[in-house]
Structures are given as C-alpha cells and as structure tokens.
Amino acid sequence: MLIDLPFLAVVVLLALGVYAVVFxxxxxxxxxxxxxxxxxxxxxxxxxxxxxxxVAPIFTHAPKLEMVLPTPQALTLTSIVINLAVVALMLSLIMLIYKRYKSLDSRDRRLMG
Amino acid sequence: MILVEHAAILLIAFPLLGAFITPIVGRVNSLFRDTWVITVLAFTELLAVLLGYDVLQNGISVYTLGARLPALTSPSGIPVRIILEVDAMNAFISVIVSSIALVVVWYCLGFMNQSRVLDKLYTLILLLLTGMLGLTLTGDLFNLFVFLEVVSISSAALIAFYVHRGESLEAAFKYMVLSSIGALMVLFAVALIYGQYNLLSMAAVADKIQNTFLDEVAMVLLISAFLLKAGSVPAHMWKPDAYGEAPAPVAVLLLTSALVCLYVLFRIIFTVFNPATPLLGWVLAILGVSSIFLGVSMALIQNNLSRLIAYSAIAEIGFILLGTGSGLIEAPYLSMVGFNAISGGVFHILNDVLDLGLLFLAAGAVFYLTGERDLNRMGGLGHTQPLLAVFFLVGIFAVSGLPPFNGFASKMMIYESVYVFNPLLAIIGILGSILMLAVFVKVFFSIFLGVSPAKGHGKLPKSMLAGMGVLVLLIILIGLFPALVVDYLISPAVNALINSQNYIGGVL
Structure with missing residues (x-):
C-alpha cells in the first residue's frame, strides 16, 4: 500500500505540470x-x-541485505542536472523577452506559426 | 590502427573538447580561432569516414566505455556498461552530420564576418554537433536522453542568436518548451522499460522485449517524442518559427538534427521494438502524407523566405516518413518492394539535407546581400548575382524532384514502391512534389528576376560560395550516379536497419 504512494504522487505531479504548460x-x-x-x-x-x-547501494562494509537499485539513482542525478540547465536557459530567454516586450503573457506574441 | 579502434568515442569526445577550447583560442585572434574550428571539424569528418569505412569492411563495431566487454563484472552476463554501437546505418548518418557541419562552418566564415560573438557561435555549433553525433552513435537508452537534451539546449541557444530580435527569443522559447517536454517523455519511457527489464542497453532490451502493455506505452511515448523533435505534422508548429528566425547556417544544422531524430525513431521502431506492426507503418505513412500536404500548402502562402523553406522542410520529412512507413505495412520489409520503400526513405534523408541545406544557405546569401526577409520587397538579384541564381535553381529542382538531380532518385524510389501498397498515398506525394515546384518557381521569380530595388548589392564572400558550391556538386553527382550511392551506402545501411538480430548479436 505504502509502495503505491510515490506513484500516486508522480501522477499528481505530471498532471500539475501538464496543466501549467497547457493552460x-x-x-x-x-x-x-x-x-x-x-x-x-x-x-x-x-x-x-x-x-x-x-539499504543504500554501497558495497563496502554493507550488511548482507537487499539493496535499493543504484542505476535509477544515477539516472535521476543526471536528469536533475539536465533539468536545471534547461530551466536556467528558459528563464534567461524569458528575461530577454521581458526586456524586449515588457510583458510575460504568452498571448501577446508576434509569432503564430 | 588505434585511431579506428577508438573512432566511435573520439567522434563524440573531440568536438566536445573542441567546443570548450574554442573560447580560449578565440582570445588569441580570430584567424587562429577559425583555423582551430575548421581543424576540429575536418578531423571529426575524417574520423567519421574512417569509422564508416571500417564498419562497411568489418561489420558492426561495438565500443564499450570503461571495460573491454559490455558484460564484464556483471554476474548474470547482461551488458551493464555504456556502449556505443555502430553499424552501417549510424555510420552513414554520422558521416552526413559531420560533413554538413563542416560545410556550414565554412559558410559561416563569410556569412558571420560582421559578428563579434563568433567564439560563442562556434562553441554552440560544436556542442550541437557533439549532441547529434552522440544521438547517432549511442547504444544506450539513457544516453539517448542525455544527448537529446544536449541537442535541445544548444539549438535553443543558437535559435536565439539574434538576441535583439524579439521573434528569435520567442522561437527559441517555444522550441525549448516543446523539446524539453519531448525529452521528458523519452525519460519516462526509458523508466518504463528499465522498470520491467532492468536494462538500458538498446540491444539487450531488444533481445528481452515482451511487447507488454507497458512496452507499448513506452513505444508510443518514444515515437511521439522523436516525431515532435523531427517536426512531423501534429507537432510541426515550432519548425517554421525556429528555422525562420535562426541564422541560415544554424537552420541547416537544425534540419540535420531533425533528421538525426528521424534516424533514432527508425532505430527504435526497427531494432528495439521489433517486430513492428503494420498499424505502426500506417500511422507513419498517414503522418507523412499529412506532413507533405500541410507543409506544401502552408508554403504557398508564406512571404518570408526562411519560413517558406521551413514549411517545405516539413513536407520533405513527410516524404521520408511516407517511404519508411509504407515499407513497414503488410508482411513488412522482407519483400523487395518494402525494402525499396525503406531505402527510398533512408536515401531521402541524405538528399533532404543536401537540397534544403543548399536552399537555406542560398536564402542566407540573399539575406546577406539585401538584408531583406520579405519576398515582396526583393527582386532582380539575378542580374548582379548570376552564380547565386544558378545555385538556387539547382536547389529548387533538386528539392522538387526533377530528373537530373538527387531528389528525383530517392523520390522515384518512394513513389514506385508506395504505389504498390496504396496508389492514393503515392499520388498525394507526387502532387505535393509538383506543388512544391510551383511554390519555388514563384519564389525564384520574385527574388532573382524582375526589377531590382535601387539598392547597391555587395559581393558574396568566397567561403559562402564555396560552401554552397560543395552542396551543388554533391547534388549533381548523386543525381547522376544514384545507383552507385544506393549500392554502396544505402543498401548496407537499410540492411543493418532491418536486420535487428545483427545489432543485438553485436553486444550479446
């Protein structure tokens, strides 16, 4: 039961994210x-x-118990860093857009392709 | 030879190193920097050609990072290392990518000679090249995501190159939002696959795949993400903005990255989720036909030269999807017709980048001379620039598939084989091609013929003419000897693509 909780949180987060981007x-x-x-x-x-x-997946002196998988942690770490770069670039673009147009509304744009 | 042995990783590492050394070299002087960038690109090109030759001679080459064998130190014998796997298909794409980068930077030497931020431009171009080569060569699903993000970030920065123009910033922002959502879809799909099989290597996943419901969800996510990045119809809206607002050489690189994404799409469909179903073939073919239709009809009403070429780029992506999609329909790709359809699609990847690349570079030259983007305010350029007019004409004929040029060869292969599957699709394709010729003839008239506005046109730098000249030469050579290209490059590539057992066997 408790295992499912993170996945519910994932669904909520994804729905929130899609809502924010689209609407x-x-x-x-x-x-x-x-x-x-x-x-x-x-x-x-x-x-x-x-x-x-x-237990944490560190082999040295680890007790003989089941370990959590190390690969997803490595993947997540990489993906967090990439996300940071993406958000930083997008925010800097927004800064320049604001300087140019004095507006942050996505509706008053000039490109309608 | 040690260079060939490590060519796969050097192809990614060398442009990456070159990218970050460029700003340091740029402190010295601009001539030194230009020489450095061209040297890096020429060496990358050399590596790609060496690797391609090696793969054609000796078969699939697998490069394992951090160990001698992919499965070393893994008790159950599954590949745990990150691998780069090169077969004839990725070798072909990597040669295209590195050659186009070389031509584009050579053109940039003249085109950008007024700019004061060239260090950064070259750094970003080399980073984009690194991302594209990584996307092409990697055999690991997670690295696919990483390199996709490298491509997205560096292209977004390049689209916003003219920061004083608000439109460029908007185009870059739009591109960035869409492509980061696409990349997150890829990551989600990778997570779905990893959750079931505990594997990330594409070959090992392809070996173990069960085609469960979750696999199908992952497949749909991956396919939609890469179609979005390639700019096929339901997600084409970023394309005219990005291509239209970016500087012309950058637009060519964006086009190349879209084609690399198409290659990744094919790799995923043919290798990882093998056997692909006919339904998938239908989906791709229908998307292809709608891209052709929409791209051409939107190109008809454009007044901005770069946006017009961008819409025809959407149509050209449609031709590739149409060819490959119909190759997947019904008892797929084992019959000669299916094989021809897929070959036509793969051949068109090469022709597309040459034809549209030439048109984008010519459009850049027109912008360089006139400072004008609006077709209605141009005219008479042919009187002062006959050579440019000839180059543009070659590009027009090639892109609309007229006989002596390369576009004809691949489009003919596509039409012939698609007609066997479904005549209606082929007829829509042919009509699209004819309409495209009509669009471009109109463009040619309004730029090069008629009375010129009373403005003195300067001269084009030699490097720009040389860059376009190389593309024209390739277009004519491929157009004259298509059979040679198909026999020596395309057929091995398509064979590598559809025989996924070889790809899997290379690792396991």
Whole structure:
C-alpha cells in the first residue's frame, strides 16, 4: 500500500505540470510546469528502484541485505542536472523577452506559426 | 590502427573538447580561432569516414566505455556498461552530420564576418554537433536522453542568436518548451522499460522485449517524442518559427538534427521494438502524407523566405516518413518492394539535407546581400548575382524532384514502391512534389528576376560560395550516379536497419 504512494504522487505531479504548460499564459508559470513535469519523472525513476527495507547501494562494509537499485539513482542525478540547465536557459530567454516586450503573457506574441 | 579502434568515442569526445577550447583560442585572434574550428571539424569528418569505412569492411563495431566487454563484472552476463554501437546505418548518418557541419562552418566564415560573438557561435555549433553525433552513435537508452537534451539546449541557444530580435527569443522559447517536454517523455519511457527489464542497453532490451502493455506505452511515448523533435505534422508548429528566425547556417544544422531524430525513431521502431506492426507503418505513412500536404500548402502562402523553406522542410520529412512507413505495412520489409520503400526513405534523408541545406544557405546569401526577409520587397538579384541564381535553381529542382538531380532518385524510389501498397498515398506525394515546384518557381521569380530595388548589392564572400558550391556538386553527382550511392551506402545501411538480430548479436 505504502509502495503505491510515490506513484500516486508522480501522477499528481505530471498532471500539475501538464496543466501549467497547457493552460497557463504566464511564461514563468510555463517554465514552472516544465520543471514540475521533470520532478514527476525523476520521482518515478527513483521510486522504481526502491526496494522495501533495502539499504543504500554501497558495497563496502554493507550488511548482507537487499539493496535499493543504484542505476535509477544515477539516472535521476543526471536528469536533475539536465533539468536545471534547461530551466536556467528558459528563464534567461524569458528575461530577454521581458526586456524586449515588457510583458510575460504568452498571448501577446508576434509569432503564430 | 588505434585511431579506428577508438573512432566511435573520439567522434563524440573531440568536438566536445573542441567546443570548450574554442573560447580560449578565440582570445588569441580570430584567424587562429577559425583555423582551430575548421581543424576540429575536418578531423571529426575524417574520423567519421574512417569509422564508416571500417564498419562497411568489418561489420558492426561495438565500443564499450570503461571495460573491454559490455558484460564484464556483471554476474548474470547482461551488458551493464555504456556502449556505443555502430553499424552501417549510424555510420552513414554520422558521416552526413559531420560533413554538413563542416560545410556550414565554412559558410559561416563569410556569412558571420560582421559578428563579434563568433567564439560563442562556434562553441554552440560544436556542442550541437557533439549532441547529434552522440544521438547517432549511442547504444544506450539513457544516453539517448542525455544527448537529446544536449541537442535541445544548444539549438535553443543558437535559435536565439539574434538576441535583439524579439521573434528569435520567442522561437527559441517555444522550441525549448516543446523539446524539453519531448525529452521528458523519452525519460519516462526509458523508466518504463528499465522498470520491467532492468536494462538500458538498446540491444539487450531488444533481445528481452515482451511487447507488454507497458512496452507499448513506452513505444508510443518514444515515437511521439522523436516525431515532435523531427517536426512531423501534429507537432510541426515550432519548425517554421525556429528555422525562420535562426541564422541560415544554424537552420541547416537544425534540419540535420531533425533528421538525426528521424534516424533514432527508425532505430527504435526497427531494432528495439521489433517486430513492428503494420498499424505502426500506417500511422507513419498517414503522418507523412499529412506532413507533405500541410507543409506544401502552408508554403504557398508564406512571404518570408526562411519560413517558406521551413514549411517545405516539413513536407520533405513527410516524404521520408511516407517511404519508411509504407515499407513497414503488410508482411513488412522482407519483400523487395518494402525494402525499396525503406531505402527510398533512408536515401531521402541524405538528399533532404543536401537540397534544403543548399536552399537555406542560398536564402542566407540573399539575406546577406539585401538584408531583406520579405519576398515582396526583393527582386532582380539575378542580374548582379548570376552564380547565386544558378545555385538556387539547382536547389529548387533538386528539392522538387526533377530528373537530373538527387531528389528525383530517392523520390522515384518512394513513389514506385508506395504505389504498390496504396496508389492514393503515392499520388498525394507526387502532387505535393509538383506543388512544391510551383511554390519555388514563384519564389525564384520574385527574388532573382524582375526589377531590382535601387539598392547597391555587395559581393558574396568566397567561403559562402564555396560552401554552397560543395552542396551543388554533391547534388549533381548523386543525381547522376544514384545507383552507385544506393549500392554502396544505402543498401548496407537499410540492411543493418532491418536486420535487428545483427545489432543485438553485436553486444550479446
């Protein structure tokens, strides 16, 4: 039962993220949506590797118990760093857009392709 | 030879190193920096050619990072290392990518000679090249995600190159939002696959795959993410903005990255989720036809030259999807017709990047001379720039598939084989091609013929002419000898693509 809780949180996070990206008009909120989506996927990865009662996957002096999977943790770490870079780039683009147009609303744009 | 042995990893490592050394070299002087960047690109090209030759001679080459064998130190014998796996298909794509990068940077030397931020431009171009080569060569699903993000971040920064223009910033932001969502879809799919099989290596996953419901969800997520990055129809809206607002050489690199994403899509469909179902073939073919239809009809009403070429790029992606998709329909790809359809699609990857690359570079040259993006305010350029007019004409004929040029060869293969499966799809394709010719003839008239506005046109730098000249030469050579290219490059690549057992056997 308790195992399912993280996956429920994943669903909630993904839904929130998609909602923010699709229905919000403020550019910063769109970026927040992308980041929340990223966090949802990261949580999904990390909870896939969780084993109940497992210990940290460090082989030296580890007790002979089941370990949580190390690979998803490595993947999540990488993905967190990538997410950071993506959000930083998007926020810097928003900064320049605001300087240019004095507006953060995604509706007053000039490109309609 | 040690260079060939490590060519796969050097192909990724060398442009990456070159990218970060470029700003340091740029402190010295600009001539030194240009020489450095060209040297890095030429060496990358050399490595790609060496690797391709080696793969064609000796079969699949697997490079394992951090160990001699992929399964070393793994008790159950499953591959735990990160691997790069190169067969004829990725070798072919990596040669295309590195050659286009070389041509584009050579063109940039003249095109960007006024700019003061060239260090950063070259750094980003080399990073984008690293991402594309990584995406092409990797045999690991998670690395696919990492390199996809490298491509997204560096392309977004490149799209926003003209930071004083608000439109460029908007295009970059749009591209970044869409491609980061796409990349997260890829990551989610990778997590779904890892949760079931505890594997990340593509070959090992392909070996173990059960095609459960979760696998199908993962497949749909991966396919939609890469179609989004390639800019096929339901997710094409970022494309005209990004291509139209980026500087012309960058647009060519974006086009190349879209084609690399198509390659990854094929790798996933043919290798990882083998056997692919006919339904998937239908989906790809229908998406292809709608891309052709929408791309051409939207190109008809554009006034902005780069946006117009961007819409025809959507249509060209449609041709590739149409060919490969129909190759997957009904008792797939073992029959000669299916094989021809897929070959046509793969051949068109090469032709697409050459034809549209030439058109984008020519559009960049027009912008360089006139400073104008609007077709209605141009004219008479042919009187002062006859050579540019000829180059543009070659690009037009090639892209609309007229006989002596390369576009004809691949489109003919696609039409012939698609007609056997479903005549209607082939007819829509042919109509799309004809309409594209009509669109581009109109463009040619309004740029090069008629009365020129009373503005003095300068001269084009030699490097820009050389960059376009190389592409024209390749277009004509491939157009004259298509059979040679198909026999020596395309057929081995398609064989490598559809025989997934070889790819799996290379690792396990």
């Amino acid at each position: 919000r008009h403020n550019l910063i909120k769109i970026v927040m949506g992308v980041h929340i989506l990223g966090s949802g996927v990261n949580l999904f990865l990390i909870s896939l590797g969780y084993r109940e009662g497992g």
